[in-house]
Amino acid sequence: MIRRFAYASTVALSILCMGSGIPSQARAAEAYVPILVPITGFIAIEGTAQRNGAIQALENAPDGVSVTYEVSDTSTSPEVAVTALTRALERGKPVAAAASIFGTQMLAMAPIAKRAGVPLITVSGTAKLTELGNPYIFRFFPGDAVVKVAHARYAVETLGAKRPALLYQTTSYGQSGRAELKRILDGLGAPLVFEEALAPSVKDMLPALTKLRAANPDVILLHLHSGPTALAIRQAREAGIDLPVVAGSAMHQPTTAKLLTPAQLKGVCAESASSPISESDPKLVAFTEEFRARFKTEPDAFALAQHDGINMVLASIKDGAETAEDVRAWLSSHVFEGLAMTYKSDGKGNMAHDALIVCYDGASPVPSVAKRFHNVDGVL
């Protein structure tokens, strides 16, 4: 049984409960799973995908599992994310929370979640997040230590690149990915010949592309958010830079591909954890069709990963977990077969260990899977 509370009704109910002296824990037997994600601001596409994936999982909770949830917008600042988490903790005792994809916000929320003893279920790729020794962080999207291996190896081993150039975001997401890419590329004997950090607000990328071209690279690596990824590819193509592009996971998102023409997409590949719209597995097809019907948009890997993460929380409740601590212990110790992949904690909260590369053929906006990288970090 699922009941969805709007924010206003939650507040009203809280006031009624306080007035009648009913302890908040006794209000309902449902597990409370707040969704604290950015649905406005420059990372809203990814955050909205997260929200939709979490909602689809919660709305399809297994029989016998009763859940309530509410959505709070964390926007783009750590302060707003911390406020959203604090308010969720004040409203009740969550068994877990779907938490922001934005690493900067996760780094701010992590200590609060640890103090409160509430697991955060995220798809943030920021590597540092699971290096903090915080047992309440669970990342269901492969971290940079996994996807950047696929990113770099595909460029070097499959495309034969020897002189890669990188454009990355100035955010913690961008810097984390840049550090991993640089380390892996150095190890593969193909060090970066050019790199530049771009703020998410940068619209005109020609200056960076001009310098990039002058460095004479043989492949362009992008580690940018969705809009900037599309801008970089479009402006590169318009400037006559026809080098192959291997982009970050933002490029696999259907909303990003929609901004580019098939001709501009030719020669573009992207790393990702999955690509639901590219798969023919019946379970994934069913997920995709329900997602389309429910949200009137295409699902991406972030939506699927968040869906799998929340499903693992629901599986723990189904298996008898009653408190946040029970859920944390279950997530830490069990293997879960999700729709995208098999999830298992590496002891630090990294649950996802597979990655793939999708590529566009220049004719269709739907990419095809070019290469799969299984169990990259050897945890499974």
Next chain:
Amino acid sequence: MAEAIPQLLVNGIALGAAYALIALGFVLVINAVGAVNFAQGDLVMASGFAAVILAETLSAGFGDAVPALGLLVLPLTMLVMAGLGLLFSALAYAPLRGRPPVSIFISTIAVGLILHHAANAGFGPEPRIGPALLQADTLRFGSVVLSVQQIAVIGAAGLLIAGTGALLSRTQLGRRLRAVAQDPEIAEAMGINGARCVALTFMLAVALAGAAGALLSNQFFVAPGDGGLFMLKAYIAVTLGGWGRLDGAALAALLIGVFEVMMAAYVSYVAAEALLYGGLLLVLFFRPSGLLGETIQRRT
């Protein structure tokens, strides 16, 4: 790098020209009501979405029968936004007329937030692409590549800036608008309808934001969160140019566009940003009235 200089300059001037349109609307409202319109950036964003919808509607209705879709969408967007400007004036300014400027600029912040969240709720967070003014193509002269859209943006923005200047300096309507901006009491004593002039100023300011939004929505896409960036650049242009100076704002906006692009190309984006704000601080320190001096001796 040398062969890229022409395109970098074109990009810088196009960016600056779009900033100038935003800044002009900003100055018009400052002069008319003595308060900063903090919704100007979000109005640019809203006009980007208006351009997207108009283009989709015209394409759906007439298919390929509409030649130069962008050329048709630009004035239509300005018209729609002028209507929104009238509504903006009636809802966010008129009820607060005579109140301290702080009431008005808080009201404009609220309008900006409403536009931002309405766009997010209505269109979703993903960027959308507006129509190209002429065509999304490039001109090649040997190794030099120039974007047709950027050249068209410069041309359209130049015409609109010149047109705004001519309207304000050479027409009776412009004289009335300026008279109300300079001294509303005296203007009303001379029979000019101040409220109507202020409403017309809002319409013109928001129509200019509309032009900027329509022009930028093709090259740089448009997303609900874009307003803040445009607002910041317009504010800097107005401060650098001289508070209340239309010519100063346009000049400063062009300088900012070219400075940003060239500095990013030859140093880095981070340096361009830091030096822009550093330059702003220097101007405020050594020449607080801006590059061309203030026309109104009050800052909100």
